[in-house]
Amino acid sequence: MNLNSFPTKGNLILAKNSLALARQGYGLMDKKRNILLRELMGLIDEAKNIQSEIDSTFTAAYQALQIANIELGINYVQEISSSVPVENGIRIKVRSIMGTEIPLVEHQEAPLNPAYAYYSTRESLDEARANFEKVKELTIKLSMIENSAYRLANNIKKTQKRANALKNITIPTYEELSRNITNALEEKEREEFTRLKVIKQTKQK
16 A cells, blocks of 8 residues: 555645646646647658759759760760769757757858869759759758657657656546545544544533
8 A cells, every 4th residue: 555645634745746746747748749849840841842842953953964964975974973072071960959859960062163174064964963962952951850850759759658647647646646635634634523522512411
């Protein structure tokens, strides 16, 4: 038997304090969940917009690349593509939203200076490279947003479970405990009052 369930005034105070703390915790969990949900909805909308932009940019890039392949030849375009430097300007940090660490990707854009001669190529190749560079920038941003959304969704799920546990288990348990102790104490007071009344009447006789 739980010692805190004995009908004493001390246990009643403990039960009421625990109930107040549980209600406060539920309020905080609910606020945290709502804040995270707003952040998640914003990220989802942003991801949709970026994905749409990536699709259209990819389409333009491949169209330009096909034209460049026709004008310059596939082998020559492949040879030029090998001169494109490896991307090494990406740095990943983290920031916190209500205790949820989400990635913050920093990318230092390098000047778009092709490593091939302009006189030996066509405008279609420049257009393809510019569009693929844009796709790279958008993809980096999209990866950051999608990763952030995934982490926020996981934290929302955990927060929801804790809020549900407080609402459906902890709070009702302390409400019932407080009610039972209060009823028991009131019953004791009535019994004590009746006993004293009987003693008084007995003395008067």
